Amino acid sequence: MKNIILVSFIIFAAGCAKMPTMPTSNNIIWLNQGWSEQERQQFHHRSQGTMTLPIPYEWFAALEQPGFRLLGTNGLIIENGYLARLGFITGDVTPYNQAGLPVGFSVDYNVTNPAISKTAFNAIGLTCAACHTGQMRVNGRSVRYDGGPAMTNLTELTTVLAVALIETYVDDAKFKRFSQRILGVTNTEKNQKNLRKSLKHTLKNQLQSIVRLEELRLAGLRGKAQEAIKENPFKNRIKTIKDIINDRKKSTTEGFTRLDALNRIGNAVFGTDTGNLENVAITDAPVNYPHIWNTSWFLWVQYDASIMGPMIRNAGEAMGVAAYVKLEQNSPDNFDSSVKLDNLFWMESLLGGTIPPTKNKKFYGLQHPEWRADIFGEIDRKKHAQGARLYAELCQKCHLPPMDSEQFWSDTYWTKPDERNLSYLDLPIVDIDYIGTDPQEALVLMKRKVNTNNIGLNTTVYLENKKWFTKGPVYYGSKSTDCKPVTVVDGESELFSLSLGAAVQSVNNYWYKIHNTPKSQQEKMNGYRKNCLRAPYAYKARPLNGIWATAPFLHNGSVPNIYALLSPVQERPNKFYLGSLDYDTQKMGYKMIKAEGFFELDTAITGNSNKGHEFSNTPGKGVIGRGLSEEERYQLIEYLKDIRTVNNNG
Helix, strand or coil: CHHHHHHHHHHHHHHCCCCCCCCCCCCEEECCCCCCHHHHHHHHHCCCCECCEEEEHHHHHHCECCCCCCCCCCCECCCHHHHHCCCCCCCCCECCECCCCCCCEEEEEEEEECCCEEEEEEEEEECHHHCCEEEEEECCEEEEEECCCCCCCHHHHHHHHHHHHHHHHHCHHHHHHHHHHHHHHHCCHHHHHHHHHHHHHHHHHHHHHHHHHHHHHCCCHHHHHHHHHHHCCHHHHHHHHHHHHHHHHCCCCCCCCEECHHHHHHHHHHHHCCCCHHHCCCCCCCEECCCCCCHHHECCECCCCCECCHHHHHHHHHHHCCECECCCCCCCCCCCECCCHHHHHHHHHHHHCCCCHHHHCCCCCCCCCCCCHHHHCCCCHHHHHHHHHHHHHHCHHHHCCCCCCCHHHCCCCECCCCCCCCCCECCCEEEHHHHCCCCHHHHHHHHCEECCCCCCCEEEEEEECCCCCCCCCCECCCCCCCEEEEEEECCCCEEHHHHHHHHHHHHHHHHHHHCCCCHHHHHHHCCCCCCEECCCCEEECCCCCCHHHCCCECCCCCECEHHHHCCCHHHCCCEEEECCCEEECCCCEECCCCCCCCEEEECCCCCCCCCCCEECCCCCCCEEECCCCHHHHHHHHHHHCCCCCCCCCC
């Protein structure tokens, strides 16, 4: 336990920078996107069954903010103002949020998870809204919208929680205040001892997996640190720790508005849930939280278009943010979980709407946020028309025609209607050797292996009938839902992509079984799509409606604004800061403000490349179009504020 605490100190000393100060505003505007206030509140706080914060809710409510003071005490972590400094939007007390938690938090009452507590407890976890609720500041107004990438820093939340737990464990004064808040009138010496024992158990369980991840990140420097602490004088010990901290700062960090979702899901399922920490992989493939309007009707989802089934995607996401899953081959309740498939189905239905978009050539459910002139300024219609011509020339081939055009709704982009007369938008898939952007995210599913022995997989999934594990040509839509079945079983070194798809399928099958879900309802909840998988060396191109509200750009968030994205790579910033909510209406992205506590994104670090998707007159990998003048860039920006058909004949 001492070694775990020691290494954890090294880890968190690197990450515990001073928290940023986030200006507050009482002038709050939620953009109209077709949801009622009740629907919005439910989406913000409806549980997926996650236990993201690996402690009881009462502990979270009682933990003090990290740091020591000579006089007085720190406030509590749970305070809305403190969590706002991590990018979370302040929440209101409503029937769906009785604890008044920030947007994206939920409490599940009377749940079980042996890794957290031997008895039933109240769990606190994250909802879809934690990563998919956008906000920005414009002229003193706080503008908020659903489905956009959140300016949250989930990795820093983990750091804050871990430091607070360690400090509470090692500092008697903090622990006494902690125990008083939790135990109240039952704050006896005996109960305090039991609470401290539980706290120690929690720290041991949770920090082991964190330390394992840092062992990989630091490439063995943990051993160097322990040797230094064992043998060297105090001065040299401190120097060694500082060296390790500096080395860690040079490794991939997710920061605000980004997460290595795929690797973290894999680490949670095949590392934490199985107890096999050898399956933990370094998180070096960060992606910007994707915007999720219209995605319910995409044939393939994820940046690399790797998953067809919406319930597989959603349940996998819930497992990745720490829904409890039992993975024990010989257990009668193997694949039992806390995942709430009924709530996930409700959320997917809310996002996609119940009317197929091809019926009236219109998307229902969550709409993209519209550029409002009274907030962001009037659109220059002359530049807008000029930008429309540029869009048709340079963008439309991959990102599709405007949604109000007949061409958009043609068979070119939509699958043939199935037996239920449902069609799906089959988006272009662009080879990474052509687009030239950072490959790390795509390589996760192509290359990562996991040991799945003793999990009990014997599960049918489906594969697209293409050579999808190897590099292939650029292709624009497969126009096929014809996937071949394969059986996935346990093994010592199995493809992560298939094993994850099979594990999620097994969890879903178990949920349907214990809830006596009829086959017809299962198909409906599965979105009438098979669990078809693929792992192309490619990223999908999606429609750009609402793109102005989704900064930073490229799949890994390595380009701060649209102006930079339309510029040659050498003109893009190599380093910039994320964390500011101040929006630049001219360049279309968050302002690049350097401030204490903000995250510096260094594009030279693994997973952070800002190359590719380039407009340049110099041919090369990743150059997809001719160079644009400054005036043309601003014309295209003007059009991206409001993508629609423009009559350019006049």
